[in-house]
Amino acid sequence: MIGEIDLNKQEALLKLAQEHGSPLLIVDHDQLRKNYRTFKEHLPRVQCYYAVKANSQPEIIETLFKEGASFDVASYNEFMQVYQYVKHFERKEKKHFIWDKIIFSNTIKDRATLEKIKQYKPLVTYDNNAELIKLKRHCDTAGLVLRLKVPDTGSQVEMSSKFGAEPGDAQQLIEQAFDMGLKVEGLSFHVGSQCTNFDNYTAALDIAATIFNTARKKGYPLNLIDIGGGFPVPYDTQTGQFEKLSVILNAELTRLFAEDVEVIAEPGRFMVATAATLVTEIIGKARRDGKVFYHINDGVYHTFSGVVYDHWIPNFHAFKTGESEICAVVGPTCDSFDKISLSVELPWNLDVGDYLYTEDIGAYSTASSTKFNGFDGAKILHVKK
Numbered sequence: 001m002i003g004e005i006d007l008n009k010q011e012a013l014l015k016l017a018q019e020h021g022s023p024l025l026i027v028d029h030d031q032l033r034k035n036y037r038t039f040k041e042h043l044p045r046v047q048c049y050y051a052v053k054a055n056s057q058p059e060i061i062e063t064l065f066k067e068g069a070s071f072d073v074a075s076y077n078e079f080m081q082v083y084q085y086v087k088h089f090e091r092k093e094k095k096h097f098i099w100d101k102i103i104f105s106n107t108i109k110d111r112a113t114l115e116k117i118k119q120y121k122p123l124v125t126y127d128n129n130a131e132l133i134k135l136k137r138h139c140d141t142a143g144l145v146l147r148l149k150v151p152d153t154g155s156q157v158e159m160s161s162k163f164g165a166e167p168g169d170a171q172q173l174i175e176q177a178f179d180m181g182l183k184v185e186g187l188s189f190h191v192g193s194q195c196t197n198f199d200n201y202t203a204a205l206d207i208a209a210t211i212f213n214t215a216r217k218k219g220y221p222l223n224l225i226d227i228g229g230g231f232p233v234p235y236d237t238q239t240g241q242f243e244k245l246s247v248i249l250n251a252e253l254t255r256l257f258a259e260d261v262e263v264i265a266e267p268g269r270f271m272v273a274t275a276a277t278l279v280t281e282i283i284g285k286a287r288r289d290g291k292v293f294y295h296i297n298d299g300v301y302h303t304f305s306g307v308v309y310d311h312w313i314p315n316f317h318a319f320k321t322g323e324s325e326i327c328a329v330v331g332p333t334c335d336s337f338d339k340i341s342l343s344v345e346l347p348w349n350l351d352v353g354d355y356l357y358t359e360d361i362g363a364y365s366t367a368s369s370t371k372f373n374g375f376d377g378a379k380i381l382h383v384k385k
Contacts, residue, residue, distance in 0.1 A: 013357050014319055016381060017279040022355065023298035023378035024279045025366060029063050030384040031275040036067045039231070039267055042246035045253060049103055051229055051268025052078045054363045059382045060272060061085070070101035072229075072266040076113045079104070098122060099143075103226070105188070105266055107131065107147050107163050114139035125188055125226075127165040129176065136180050143185040144177055145226055146170060148211065150204035152192030152230075164189065170211045174220055186224025186262070187212055193269060193310070195230035198245055202252055209256035224262045225253075231270040235313075235360055242270065269363040276362030278303055278378060282354050283332060292327040292348050296356060299331015299338040301372040303365045307340060310364040314341055316356050322347030329356070333373040 049070040104124040149164030191200035232241040284295030306312035331338035
């Protein structure tokens, strides 16, 4: 039975869709602020760098900027999206913000990007010799963070196959950087996106602490640990997981790293996933091999791109009630690959023109949307700004 709160929410969503059209992605900035404050409350030692790649909508960046967030950027374009909020600062204040509150966490940067950001003395990551040579030639003002390969078993999206230096190579990469006249500020790692296997974090922190403390003993002045992202979002039964993880992280950070060590993190999904809801319209209906297929006006090439790129399992809810059965929900394109889900419990009596809504779709959705088949994708509506 649908509760009163759910009914109120449904009425509000339906009204917005009827007013603005569909597909409509509704971003709730109150929820965005709540997520940021929850992170800060539970991990008070950790400086929060929002991973812009999760959802780069300017309005989201602006809200988090006003909250005091720092930013993790993957490209020069993402850097400029953040820069617009500090470009009016006095020169000294602006340079301090970029140095203290922005990190280029993509371990591979092209030469043109490095030359553009050199003037800002940016914080950047690296994980190989070729990147060090490139940094020396094109951005020798940067502060370097060595990214380590760490376990990511059980995470929704793994990272270790593409990024991270082998722990056994770390000391050599640190020493090489200093020998080249560059400065290594610290170490980073990423345990994989949507990590619910907390052993990944404890193992990664142990690996990082051993390398960090060995480097310090050798006289290299490392002062920063970046624990990456991967913080679990309560998509289904995982409510409370972040709170449990924060207890572990706080204890391990205290045990392994002195108080003078700065700790940062790069949450993306955690900030935006639960802050958005998508309303879609049923544009076609057919029964195929005994199963009801609902064709909607959004799909895996658009707002549901996370189904492909992020291994995300979407949820669907109907505004109408009725006897339910296992249905398929598919997108509007002419590609048979555009199947969002073949196993969704929905009323079988929905009609063309009825609406569905999908919750917790703020991360890795519009960020990786395309214009395949000429469809524009969802309109984005920001509320409670």
